[in-house]
Amino acid sequence: MLPNSFSFSESDPVDKILIQAVGGKRISQEEALLLYEEGDFLKIQMVARHLREKIRPHTQASYTMFRVVNYTNYCNVECNFCSFMDEIGNGKGYILSLDEILEKMDYAVEMGADQLFLQGGVYPDIEYQYYKDVISGVKKRFPDMHIRAFSPVEIINLETITGRPLKDVLQELKSIGLDSVPGAGAEILTERMRQIISPKKASVEEWVRAMETCHEVGLPGSANIVFGSEETKKEVIDHLQVIRDLQDRTGGFLSFIPWTFQPQTKRFKVRPVPTHEYLKVLGISRIFLDNISHIETSVMVLGKGVGQLALYSGADDISSVVIEENVLRSFGLKTEKEAHKFLSEGGFEPVRRDLLYQERYSGAPAV
Ligand code: SF4
Structure with missing residues (x-):
């Protein structure tokens, strides 16, 4: 059933796509493009929000x-x-070094973290043994720590x-943690x-x-899109199609995160993405990616105002609190209490989850 009494007309081609999406019909690449080019932002937002409620009650939003x-x-x-x-x-x-990584994790655990997100540049001179030592070393010190990496x-x-x-x-990296x-x-x-x-x-x-092989060996994860450059609208939808096709084959994506390029780059054209366009792409992601349960918004990149709107536009999660010893300028939420305050003020009951989207608890923050 269509959400509330907003006026949708079967005779309008764009409305018809939205009506069918609410009824559970998968939308095509061409239909998604039509939504992006001609769709009414408020109607897309409303349908995306309706679909989000199949995953999580509209009164709740999660974080990690x-x-x-x-x-x-x-x-x-x-x-x-x-x-x-x-x-x-x-x-x-x-x-x-491993010791430096463990020291950072000690601090993170003190701040309430139970998961490590390990990423770095590509440096072929670092030996494979280093990666194994880091994974197994972190797991040895923190056996319950979830390690997402690479x-x-x-x-x-x-x-x-x-x-x-x-x-x-x-498989080897999985076996050690x-x-x-x-x-x-x-x-x-897209190659262009x-x-x-x-x-x-x-x-x-x-x-x-790479992602398909990860999923095959039992390493799930997330997928994202970063837009707001020279891409065409069709390329945004092409990107979503690549993700949806892969997810149909593996089911390994737990969430999808739309981001926008930040203006600091000078080496290619970055355009400011208006809030309504960001939310429109987020809403289309919710509608098009009918095989991915969770849509995340990045409060760290987009700020709290847009983050709260995103939770009313198809997103059901705000990703993680930013835990750093020295927090640089960022819109991020720096403690679990801040995340709770942010979500509560937006009208949501905060639900803490882990990187596999298993619910840890709702209610007052532990730290
Ligand atoms: S974003 Fe690109 S250049 Fe920067 S660390 Fe990652 S792979 Fe290297």
């Missing part, structure tokens, strides 16, 4: 508590938007430096946009192969 640790900022991929990497050989970058471009690097089949490498993988580094999954944004990064085929 992980610590991001970037083990190195040396990288040879040179994405045109990256303000994090240091060129290999310039001597100014860092590689964290984006597709790092995974492909592991395949290259070991010279072993990707499946073997992933890797629990899931971020589907990061997708940006826009990858040439503009990050020509040396994993191709669409490589990105899909």
Whole structure:
């Protein structure tokens, strides 16, 4: 049934798509594009919100508590938007030792985190043993810590430096403690946009192969899109199609996260994405990705105001509190209490979940 009495007409082609989506019909790529080009934002928002309620009651929104640790900022991929990497050989970058990583995790655990999100640049000189030592070392110190690590471009690097089949490498990492993988580094999954944004990064085929192999060996994760550059609307929908097709084959994506490019990059064109367009893409993601349960919004990147609107536009989760020793300028929520306050003020009961989307608890924060 259509949500409340908002006027939808069967004779309007765009309304008809939304009516059918509410009825459970999968929308096509062409229909998604029509929604993006001509759809009424408020109607898309309303339908996306209606579909969100099949996953989580509209009175609730979830969050999680992980610590991001970037083990190195040396990288040879040179994405045109990256303000994090240091060129290999310039001597100014860092590689964290296991002890340094454990020290960061001690602090994170004190702050209430129970999950590690480990990512870094691509540095082929780091030996495979380092990755194994880090995973097993963290697991040994924190046996209940969920470890999510390595984006597709790092995974492909592991395949290259070991010279072993990707499946073997992933199975080994899983056996020593890797629990899931971020589907990061997708940006826009079309070859044209990858040439503009990050020509040396994993191709669409490589990105899909890495994620598919992860899912096959039992390492689930998330997927994202980063838009607000020179991409066309069709390329946004093409990206969603790549994700939906892969999810049909594996079922390994637990969530999808739409982001926008940040304005700091000067190396390709970044346009400010109006709030209603961000929310429209988020809503279309909820409608189109009928095989992915959770849609996350990034309060850290988009701010609290947009974050709250997103929770009324199809998102059911705000991802993680930002746990850092020295918090840089960020819109993020820095403690669990702040997350609770933010969600409660937006009219939601906060629900803490883990990286597998299992509910930890609702009610007052533990820390
Ligand atoms: S792969 Fe990651 S660290 Fe390397 S340049 Fe790209 S975004 Fe930066």
